[in-house]
Amino acid sequence: MTLRIRFAKYGALRFIGHLDVMRYFQKVIRRADLPVRYSQGFTPHQIMTFAHPLSLGVSSDAEYMEVDFTEEMDPSEVLERMRAQTSEGFEIISCKVLPEVPEGTRAQSLMSLVSAAEYMISWKDGYDAVPTEEEVRDAIRRLYSRDSIVVEKSTKKTTAETDIKPFIYRIYAPGDAFLEPADPAFAGVPGIARVFAEGIDNTAHADTFENGRKFFVCVASGSAFNIKPGLVTEALCETLGTMYNKHAFALHRMETYKGEDRLVPLES
Amino acid sequence: MRKLALRDEILESIDKPARYIGHEINAVMKDTSKVDIRFCMCFPDVYEVGMSHLGIMILYDMFNRREDTYCERVYSPWPDLDAIMREKHIPLFAVESQDPIKDFDFLGITLQYEMCYTNVLQVLDLSGIHLLASERGEDEPIVIGGGPCVYNPEPIADFFDIFYIGEGETVYYRMLDTYKSIKASGGTRQDFLRAASHIEGLYVPSLYEVEYDERGLISHFGPKDDAPAVIKRQVVTDLSDTYYPKKPIVPYIKAVQDRVTLEIQRGCIRGCRFCQAGMIYRPIRERSLEFLKQYAIDMIKSTGYEEINLSSLSSSDYTKLKELLEFLITEMGNRKVNISLPSLRIDAFALDVMGKVQDVKKSSITFAPEGGTQYMRDVINKGLTEDQILTGALDAFKLGWNKVKLYFMLGQPFERDEDVCGIPILADKIAREYYENIPKATRNGKVQITVSTSYFVPKPFTPFQWAPQITPDEYLRRKSLLRSTLAEQLNAKSIKYNWHDSDTSILEGLLARGDRRVGAVILEAYRQGALFDAWTDHFDMQKWIRALEKTGVDMDFYTLRERETDEILPWDFIDAGVSKKFLAREYDRARNAVVTLNCRQRCSACGCNEWNTGVCVETRNR
Numbered sequence: 001m002t003l004r005i006r007f008a009k010y011g012a013l014r015f016i017g018h019l020d021v022m023r024y025f026q027k028v029i030r031r032a033d034l035p036v037r038y039s040q041g042f043t044p045h046q047i048m049t050f051a052h053p054l055s056l057g058v059s060s061d062a063e064y065m066e067v068d069f070t071e072e073m074d075p076s077e078v079l080e081r082m083r084a085q086t087s088e089g090f091e092i093i094s095c096k097v098l099p100e101v102p103e104g105t106r107a108q109s110l111m112s113l114v115s116a117a118e119y120m121i122s123w124k125d126g127y128d129a130v131p132t133e134e135e136v137r138d139a140i141r142r143l144y145s146r147d148s149i150v151v152e153k154s155t156k157k158t159t160a161e162t163d164i165k166p167f168i169y170r171i172y173a174p175g176d177a178f179l180e181p182a183d184p185a186f187a188g189v190p191g192i193a194r195v196f197a198e199g200i201d202n203t204a205h206a207d208t209f210e211n212g213r214k215f216f217v218c219v220a221s222g223s224a225f226n227i228k229p230g231l232v233t234e235a236l237c238e239t240l241g242t243m244y245n246k247h248a249f250a251l252h253r254m255e256t257y258k259g260e261d262r263l264v265p266l267e268s
Numbered sequence: 269m270r271k272l273a274l275r276d277e278i279l280e281s282i283d284k285p286a287r288y289i290g291h292e293i294n295a296v297m298k299d300t301s302k303v304d305i306r307f308c309m310c311f312p313d314v315y316e317v318g319m320s321h322l323g324i325m326i327l328y329d330m331f332n333r334r335e336d337t338y339c340e341r342v343y344s345p346w347p348d349l350d351a352i353m354r355e356k357h358i359p360l361f362a363v364e365s366q367d368p369i370k371d372f373d374f375l376g377i378t379l380q381y382e383m384c385y386t387n388v389l390q391v392l393d394l395s396g397i398h399l400l401a402s403e404r405g406e407d408e409p410i411v412i413g414g415g416p417c418v419y420n421p422e423p424i425a426d427f428f429d430i431f432y433i434g435e436g437e438t439v440y441y442r443m444l445d446t447y448k449s450i451k452a453s454g455g456t457r458q459d460f461l462r463a464a465s466h467i468e469g470l471y472v473p474s475l476y477e478v479e480y481d482e483r484g485l486i487s488h489f490g491p492k493d494d495a496p497a498v499i500k501r502q503v504v505t506d507l508s509d510t511y512y513p514k515k516p517i518v519p520y521i522k523a524v525q526d527r528v529t530l531e532i533q534r535g536c537i538r539g540c541r542f543c544q545a546g547m548i549y550r551p552i553r554e555r556s557l558e559f560l561k562q563y564a565i566d567m568i569k570s571t572g573y574e575e576i577n578l579s580s581l582s583s584s585d586y587t588k589l590k591e592l593l594e595f596l597i598t599e600m601g602n603r604k605v606n607i608s609l610p611s612l613r614i615d616a617f618a619l620d621v622m623g624k625v626q627d628v629k630k631s632s633i634t635f636a637p638e639g640g641t642q643y644m645r646d647v648i649n650k651g652l653t654e655d656q657i658l659t660g661a662l663d664a665f666k667l668g669w670n671k672v673k674l675y676f677m678l679g680q681p682f683e684r685d686e687d688v689c690g691i692p693i694l695a696d697k698i699a700r701e702y703y704e705n706i707p708k709a710t711r712n713g714k715v716q717i718t719v720s721t722s723y724f725v726p727k728p729f730t731p732f733q734w735a736p737q738i739t740p741d742e743y744l745r746r747k748s749l750l751r752s753t754l755a756e757q758l759n760a761k762s763i764k765y766n767w768h769d770s771d772t773s774i775l776e777g778l779l780a781r782g783d784r785r786v787g788a789v790i791l792e793a794y795r796q797g798a799l800f801d802a803w804t805d806h807f808d809m810q811k812w813i814r815a816l817e818k819t820g821v822d823m824d825f826y827t828l829r830e831r832e833t834d835e836i837l838p839w840d841f842i843d844a845g846v847s848k849k850f851l852a853r854e855y856d857r858a859r860n861a862v863v864t865l866n867c868r869q870r871c872s873a874c875g876c877n878e879w880n881t882g883v884c885v886e887t888r889n890r
């Protein structure tokens with residue numbers, strides 16, 4: 001039996017790296033004494049997979065992992081037992097049994113399922129002047145009405161100019177009812193054509209700031225295309241005419257999606 | 269949500285920010301307004317190293333059992349954060365509450381190796397605590413040192429208010445009670461230090477004075493007024509009825525020891541003459557099998573670790589090792605927990621156990637003969653014969669092993685060139701055992717022998733405490749001799765040779781056997797920028813050479829000079845259990861290459877039987 005577990009990561013534990021999160025949950029499962037499957041050999045380890053690594057410093061309400069069990073378990077019991085073993089900074093949100101895959105086939109890996117992720121990006125207090133709500137809304141429209149949004153995308157070795165517009169699936173400010181894309185500015189834009197299954201408001205574990213300024217963006221994520229939300233923020237700053245300082249923004253992952261034309265949360 | 273001492277911006281720009289955020293599983297969180305005493309325990313090295321240290325875990329657990337005390341932790345900030353803290357004037361903080369160390373009542377620093385001394389100064393400096401104890405005011409924490417280095421605390425005496433000599437489980441509670449009552453009655457720092465000096469095992473260096481003669485030797489050492497003349501090492505007499513953490517802290521990032529550690533015994537029966545641990549932890553005391561079984565399971569359950577490790581000196585001497593390992597192999601096997609074996613004396617039993625818990629093809633067998641010839645092993649009292657090594661290796665080869673690690677020291681007293689050459693000759697003999705006895709068809713490739721040599725550093729409270737250290741040039745000469753002899757061996761291609769750096773060891777020699785005058789060198793080296801000296805990439809001998817020049821301290825006086833056995837040694841005021849008479853007798857026997865039997869074979873009246881515990885009160889078979 002395989003369970004897909006959704007959890008939040010927040011507060012100080014935003015600074016725990018991806019591999020350490022994995023090691024952390026292996027210990028959670030051991031402390032919870034759950035019957036999970038182990039690999040063979042002299043040093044058996046748990047069979048556990050994760051969806052999409054989160055960058056250091058980013059909080060999230062939408063982390064996913066899959067764990068193989070050796071016996072049938074009531075997911076709500078797993079949820080309770082794991083919750084009893086997690087510390088502040090991690091919260092198990094849900095636990096779902098995955099349908100059995102037919103004999104002889106293998107389930108698609110959790111990581112390869114991921115196609116997009118949605119973020120809330122907030123202006124932190126104590127940095128440069130924060131734009132007004134109107135300015136942010138206006139800048140988003142201007143940015144997104146451009147034919148292309150070309151940014152410098154750098155990997156370890158190279159820096160290349162890339163048009164990220166096709167990989168921004170939606171971008172909106174609070175109050176912009178994006179879920180009814182009535183705004184003519186976005187008419188005919190390819191990203192907008194993606195269908196989102198349902199509205200989301202997964203910001204329970206995000207840090208909040210006095211200035212209250214923020215925007216939301218859904219970008220391509222995963223192994224095929226991957227756009228860092230920071231790139232979008234940088235482009236937005238440019239539109240706003242302000243200097244981009246990555247430390248001045250708090251990133252929070254609200255949802256991780258699967259699917260191509262129709263994006264649905266990994267949980268569903 | 270918890271507050272953090274470091275802003276996100278800093279945490280985002282440094283390596284492994286998890287080192288500084290605390291709140292690990294099993295970390296103790298207390299309301300700081302509800303405790304009387306705040307104690308910060310420090311390991312002066314990076315978090316991953318410090319978190320691997322069992323001693324701190326034991327004391328952390330012990331202190332936090334007291335309702336009136338909150339014990340937290342701090343480690344050395346890595347150079348990246350160190351620079352930011354200095355630039356932005358951020359005070360060093362404890363990982364639990366994230367409060368500045370300066371607000372604590374105590375800062376307890378464990379001193380596990382001499383090369384951490386500049387890190388001690390870093391921790392004090394970043395905390396905003398005066399480096400010199402004599403300059404500290406009423407509101408600064410009391411700085412206490414503990415651990416094996418305090419068997420000669422003199423080089424760092426100026427930086428500490430108190431040293432705790434011996435095992436922490438015994439008198440810390442008394443010290444805290446004393447502190448509380450003196451504080452309650454409005455007493456001063458000085459009042460407390462005076463009272464502390466009368467608690468057995470506590471050494472308050474400011475209450476002692478030293479005089480030197482014209483040759484630079486100590487002519488007088490003693491208390492200024494009524495402090496005790498001798499400080500007695502603290503020893504736990506019953507290790508199965510004392511503090512041990514059932515819930516050790518589990519770090520988020522991988523520590524050097526990423527596993528549960530089970531201390532099976534303390535002390536060693538063997539008395540190798542170079543070995544300080546073998547002397548200062550006497551007598552050997554075992555924990556009961558029942559205690560260990562219970563703790564093993566409890567700790568695995570409370571931490572979720574996937575590995576357990578047995579810790580002790582010379583683990584093969586634990587009398588119930590077989591029963592313990594059998595229990596662990598079954599019990600841990602069921603729980604899918606790996607057992608990380610301590611290095612065992614290679615015999616049929618050890619090979620059997622090793623074969624059960626590790627992959628023979630990947631693992632190696634280890635010998636630490638420490639000396640290349642039988643003569644040399646007799647000098648150092650290492651009871652390991654060539655025959656035992658060759659038989660052990662052959663048995664292992666027959667069972668499929670083909671990797672052997674050999675550890676030696678160069679520069680021990682009375683070592684001759686032929687003893688140095690004996691090292692590669694021995695390695696070659698092991699290789700021959702393999703090629704001559706293991707049929708080609710069943711071989712798992714070439715035999716791989718790794719020889720490592722370290723540069724011997726004489727340590728206080730060992731029979732070699734009077735001996736000269738060899739010069740770095742001489743060490744390098746012996747290293748080259750070893751290398752060229754190795755090249756002449758038949759199986760040279762199967763033998764790899766690693767040697768330890770010479771600068772660190774000679775400096776370690778200075779810090780290990782220095783007196784109070786060496787403190788100035790440490791302070792100056794720190795001012796020159798020396799930090800993380802235990803890390804090869806960070807160690808910079810030039811800084812130390814400049815410090816030696818500036819302070820006018822003659823390193824050779826401390827390292828290369830042979831001491832007379834009647835000389836006053838800087839650490840003579842400590843009663844570590846082993847008597848000076850015994851050590852001198854052992855030095856003499858070393859000179860004559862005479863072996864001394866181990867504690868289980870015959871008591872050598874080393875002086876430790878005064879505690880009436882452990883092996884001293886065991887009934888011997890012969």
Ligand code: SF4
Nearest residue numbers: 536538540543546581
């Ligand atoms: S066996 Fe020898 S080297 Fe090892 S701890 Fe005991 S005395 Fe020291």
Ligand code: SF4
Nearest residue numbers: 867871872874877884
């Ligand atoms: S008194 Fe005897 S038995 Fe006890 S530690 Fe010393 S030598 Fe060993």
